Amino acid sequence: MKRFWEHINVLPDIIKLIYPRTCVACGQKLVQGEEMICIPCRIQLPQTHFHLMPDNPVEKVFRGRAKVDFAASLYFFQKGLRVQHILHAIKYKQNKKLAYFLGEYYGTQVKDVLQKWQVDMFIPVPLHPAKLRQRGYNQSAEFAKGLTASTSIPTRTDLLTRTVYTETQTRKARFERWENVKDKFAVTNTGELTGKHIILVDDVITTGSTLESCAQVIQQMGVDKTGVLTIACAAHH
Ligand SMILES: [Zn+2]
Structure with a gap:
């Protein structure tokens, strides 16, 4: 005769039967052993491999605008497709674990690339405190913490803050947008960045305005090398 506590072990399986887990990218049911993203999606999602490609399109985004020594993204962003579903889940469906999982x-x-590059720390692009309270977490910080888990390079969320909260800026030209986000980030512990190799981490890169501002602010504090890593980029294949 089984004791009560032995039955508790089967509860997660029963819960899965009632609420089948689905792939965040394609919506298909996950099979046993699959986590978050199903195996077919893991194979088919459009990875950029830009970390192996000097002079890649994400690095080119910053050319003539900010000194960015290294930049790469995990996926190509395609509107309406699976990568967009992933980003949507991270940003609007409270799927904090997914951001961490992708970072890991x-x-x-x-x-290996980051080791050669002697990276000291990841700094996620901060959310304004009001926005952070509203969402409960910063998706870029969760992605960074996942990167930390598999690289042992620390994530620091206490060095950079966002001082002004801006609404969507999609209708403005690039220059105006840049003006809009200019001076809206600030470094909090000024002495800690001198001579360091920093990777700025964000969820998506489109125009690069936000990361450009962050790069300028940390470089004013004596950062030696600046890199960028994001989950997705709007660059073309
Ligand atoms: Zn899938």
């Missing part, structure tokens, strides 16, 4: 996954790929 990407970390295994970029580990």
